[in-house]
Amino acid sequence: MARQEGGVTSMSLKLFRSTGYSTLLAPGEARLALHPRWAVAGVSAWVGLACNVALWRSLIDWQPTGLARALALGLLTTGMLGAVLSLLCWRRTFKPVATVLLMLAGAAAAGAWSHGAAAPVSELGGPWVFPGWASLLGWRVPLMLCVLALLPMLVTWNTQLRRLSGPSQWAANVRGIGWSVLLLVAAGATLRALPGA
Numbered sequence: 001m002a003r004q005e006g007g008v009t010s011m012s013l014k015l016f017r018s019t020g021y022s023t024l025l026a027p028g029e030a031r032l033a034l035h036p037r038w039a040v041a042g043v044s045a046w047v048g049l050a051c052n053v054a055l056w057r058s059l060i061d062w063q064p065t066g067l068a069r070a071l072a073l074g075l076l077t078t079g080m081l082g083a084v085l086s087l088l089c090w091r092r093t094f095k096p097v098a099t100v101l102l103m104l105a106g107a108a109a110a111g112a113w114s115h116g117a118a119a120p121v122s123e124l125g126g127p128w129v130f131p132g133w134a135s136l137l138g139w140r141v142p143l144m145l146c147v148l149a150l151l152p153m154l155v156t157w158n159t160q161l162r163r164l165s166g167p168s169q170w171a172a173n174v175r176g177i178g179w180s181v182l183l184l185v186a187a188g189a190t191l192r193a194l195p196g197a
Contacts, residue, residue, distance in 0.1 A: 033162035040085040043098045048078030051109040072191040079184035086176030106149025
């Protein structure tokens with residue numbers, strides 16, 4: 001807008017600088033974006049339960065004692081991963097760490113299944129951990145890798161997480177670690193109480 005003041009034309013301009021923070025806590029984004037604690041819980045539960053070969057075998061063969069033990073081990077794994085992911089649940093670290101965990105858990109589950117191991121993935125070692133190269137030529141192991149690793153990785157990367165301020169994110173991380181430790185204690189107590197433990 002131009003004004004004439006004492007023979008001199010002055011123009012008042014308003015300059016706006018976009019910093020990218022204008023939508024940081026916009027109401028629409030705050031409602032639609034997933035809270036990081038739910039992302040931590042989802043990835044931890046997927047690795048602890050969906051990638052738990054012992055749980056699959058107990059369900060297929062229907063062994064109640066084995067099912068309870070496999071479920072307790074799965075919850076123990078969920079609690080451990082929940083604590084790790086809660087500690088690393090920052091905007092730049094969560095998705096890369098979750099990707100690595102999902103990839104390793106999917107490959108370990110596919111390896112245990114392809115080798116016919118009835119033991120839980122957490123108790124396997126050596127050649128049992130990952131599938132052999134020959135098993136990649138069939139359809140079972142690649143399908144398992146797609147379902148157990150690739151699909152959740154794509155969901156994780158395509159999920160928009162709510163951006164929290166530093167203190168709010170730190171408080172959420174501490175709460176997540178606390179809930180994970182409680183789950184660890186409960187799963188460990190259940191595992192010790194089971195017969196044959």
